[in-house]
Amino acid sequence: MSGQIQRSSSVVIGTNGPATNNGLSISPTTSLQSPLQIFVRAKKKINLVYGEVEVYVNDSANFLLGVPKNCELVKQEEQDIVTSHVGKVKGIREVLARDHMKVAFFGRTSNGKSTVINSMLRERILPSGIGHTTNCFIQVEASENGESYLIAENSDERKNVKSVSQLAHSLLCSDSLGDNSLVKVFWPTDKCPLLRDDVVLVDSPGIDVSPNLDSWIDRHCLDADVFVLVANSESTLMLTEKNFFFKVSARLSKPNVFVLNNRWDASASEPEFLEEVRKQHLLRTVDFLVDELKVCNSRAEAEQRVFFVSAKEVLQARINEFKGLPINTGMVADGFHGRYFEFQDFERKFEECISKSAVRTKFDQHTKRGKAIVSDTRNVMEALLERASVKRAAKTQIRREVLDHLDFTEKQLQLVTVEMKDKICKMVEEVEHKVSKALSDEIRRLSVLVDEFHAPFHSEQIVLQVYKKELHNHVEACLGSNLRARLSTALALNMETSQKEMADRVTSMLSAEKKQLGMGMIPRREPFEVLYRLNCDNLCADFTEDIEFRFSFGITSLIQRFMGKGKVTPWVISNYTESIPRPIASQSSLSGQFLPSEDFSILSRVAVASIASQGTMGGLLVGGFLLKTVGWRLIFFTGVIYGGLYLYERLTWTNKAKERTFKQQYVDHATRKLRLIVDLTSANCSHQVQQELSSTFARLCHLVDGTMNDMQTEIKQIESELRALDELAAGTKVLRNKANYLIGELDRFDKAYLSPEL
Structure with a gap:
């Protein structure tokens, strides 16, 4: 057994029934029936506290494991510290569950060590008698199930023991047991009250028969709370006994040593030398404890550790008492009651000493280690709480900044949207005005464009269709x-300027990585170009040319000039298909085609009336009237001139004249048609500009919307992290506060059981 032995705790209340306060706050009182109850209650207290420490450390370890790794709040070394504490606390609890008050009895062979133990246990448990009866270490402790049995070293076999003779037989038959071996004897507590209070008594072979004293000390003495040196009062302390305790003292700091001068009943035969012998033994023993061994600070303290007893008498008296007989029944020497009371005094002081010593030696280190473990875990929790608080403050600041940025972006987007809408509307109106003005100017110059068209012209219908199609394409x-x-040029420049302004205004609200994406939405290779959809082919599809020869001074032409003030109406052009000269139309046709007009001259009225009259008689009357009025010569010359004009016009009515007439008719027709679509074309062009600008702005706004969505997503993520940090902080505070509570419990235990004044 090594020189450093760990002890743990598990509380077991003795049968004497110590008072408790809710199972935790236990403090020793002088009213206890046995001082040993101090240890029992301290053991219960420390076990209860360590039970909570174990729960606390496990909860802390699980809590740290539950913290997400991406939070980067828990350091690996901190987690390793808390995880290691889990195993430490578990080991301490196992040791505490086995902790007890251990008393080791040493002395020379046949000094009565086993008899002293039997006397303290009030029953013959260990074999005793003349000779070397104890050949190994025997540890007597309480049996949990009320049975009596022993377990040899390196064996789990339980050997039933009903009597001392059986125990002696079992020990003597164990050939494999050496003087350093340990046999555990488990005895029912109802027979031995001392065992109820977690006391373990260890009997040893005679220290004068074995050279293995060092191994004895290492295996069986380092965890002992009290050493009882059983000396023979018929002799003095031997060097062998002193050397053994010198070795013990070298390994343990001031061991608690009691010296029993056994067989003091032999002094009754020489009463005259009783006091002198007692003083001699006391002087030498006190010198040994104070000056040589130095385990007592004063001689008065040492004198309280030396007793003169007769274990054999005490054992017999207690057996008699158990049987209901007087304690002095049998053969007893003079002075029995004094020796009996001194043995009881030894037991009382022994119980006080062992209880205080066991509490201090076994629980002091556990208390300190418990405080260190809880303090380490609390420090980890405080560091975690501080880091979580710092991170929460940073996240809160980031959330506030993102919210402000989001609000600013929304307001800026609204302002920019209103400004860009106004700008687009103004530009659309400007484009519409410019296109309308330019198209009107070009329509006025349409005759020039038509004159610039050169293509083979012929009056044949097939050729005319091809000519018209090419003319449509040329004009368009x-x-x-x-x-x-x-x-x-001007429109493209304005568009580029407007788009650049849009991009600059909108990208100012974007993040750095999206600014380049926003600037890339402005077309740079090919400038914007408006498509002018005139579609002359469809627009002038209803154009019908009239290139038949018509005499300028024909009756119909003259009538049309009078009616239209020199302008040929479209109705006349479209319906006038007869060539000059024409036969006079019938009365019915004339009457249906020519309506009276106030603008007609008298001559015209007469002519029309004559022509419109019925029969030849009307015509002759008109001719006669004219002949008589102007004369035949004037009529003849007028006819010659009229015929010459007709002949001239007829001869000059060439293919070129037809082409000029065709082009003029086309210009008139196309002019009317194009003027009808000026507003439509300008509106179409402005719509293209509006669509281009709106599309560019919409794409830029989409980037802003994406940025705002990213910010909203970031806000939600931050809020989720803040909730997690709040939960983490709350859990950390609970664990930190529980650590403070547990340290307080350990401090109260320290004050109640380990303070120097106790």
Whole structure:
């Protein structure tokens, strides 16, 4: 057994029934029947406290294991410390459960060690008699199940023991037992009250028969609370006995030693020398304890550790008492009562000493270790709480900053949205105005564009269809080209400026990594270009040319000039298909086509009335009237001139003249059609600009929305982390407070059982 032995605790209340306060707050009192109850109550107290310490350390270890690794709050060395404490506390509890008050009896052979133990136990348990009866270490302790049995060393076999003779026989038959072996004897507590109070008594072989004293001390003495040197009062202390305790004292600091001068009943035969012999033995024993062994601070203290007894008489008296007989029944020497009372005095002082010593030696280190374990765990919890508080403050600050940034971004986005909408509306109106003005200017120059068109012209219908299609394409291409030349550069510059302004305003609300993405949404390679959808082919699909020859001074032409003030109405052009000269129309047709007008001259009225009259007679009357009025010569010359004009116009009505007429008719028709779509085209172009700007702004706003969503997600994540940190802090505070409570309990135990004044 090593020189350093760990002790743990598990509380067992003795049969004397110590008072408790809720099972925890136990303090020794002088009213206890036995001083040994101090140890019993202290053991119960320390076991209860260590039970809570074990729960606390386990909870702390599980709590640290439950902290997420990504929090980076728990250091590995701290977790290792708490985890190691779990095993330490478990080991201490196991030792405490086995802790007891151990008394080791030593002396020379046949000095009566076994008899002293039997006397203290009030029953013959250990074999005793003449000779070397104890050949190994025998440890007597309480039996848990009320049975009497022994367990030899290196064996789990329980050997039943009903009597002392059986025990002696079992010990003598164990050939494998050496003088350093340990046999544990378990005896029922109802027979031996001393065993109820967690007292273990160890009997030893004679120290004068074995050279293995060092191994004895290492195996059986280092955890002993009290040593009882059983000396023979018929002789003096021998060097062998002194040397053994010198070795014990070298390994233990001031061991508690009691000296029993046994067989003091022999002095009754020489009463005249009784006091002188007693003083001689007392002087030598006190010198040994104070001056040589130095286990007592004063001679008065040493004198309280020396007794003169007769164990054999005490054992017999107690057996008689158990049987109901007087204690002095049998052969007793003079002075029996004095020796009996001195043995009782020894037991009382022994119980006080062993109780205080056992409490101090066995529980002092456990108390200190318990405080150290709980303090270490509390320090870990306080460090964790501090780190959690710092991290929570940082997370709270980050959350506040993100919320402020989110609120600022929302307000900025609203302001920018309003500004950009106004800007887009103004630009759309400006584009619409510019396109409308430019298109109107180009429509006024339409005749120039048509004159610039050169393609083979022929009045055949098939050729005319091809000619018209090419003319449509030419007009559309030229109009689009001219519009682009007039508008595209300025429009593209305005668009680029507006988009850049949008990007600058919006990207200022984005994070650094998204700014480049926002700037990349502005097209840089190809500038924005408006598409002018004129579609002249469909627009002028209803154009119908009229390139038939018509005499300028024909009756119909003249009538149209008078009616339209020199302008040919579209209705006349579209319905006038007869060539000049034409036969006079019938009355019914004329009457249906020409309505009276106040603008007609008198001559025209007469002519129309004549033509419209029925029969030839009307015509002759008109001709006669004219001939008589102006004369035939004037009519003849007028007819010659009229015929010459007709012939001239007819001869000049060439393919070129037809083309010019066609182009003029096309210009008139296209002008009317194009003017109808000026507003539509300008609105279409402005819509393209609006769509482009709105699309760019929408994409930029989408980035802002993504950033805001990221911030909201970050806020939710931070709030989740804050809740986890709050839970962590709450759990840490509970464990920290419990540590303070447990340290307080250990301090109260220290004050109640380990204070120097006790």
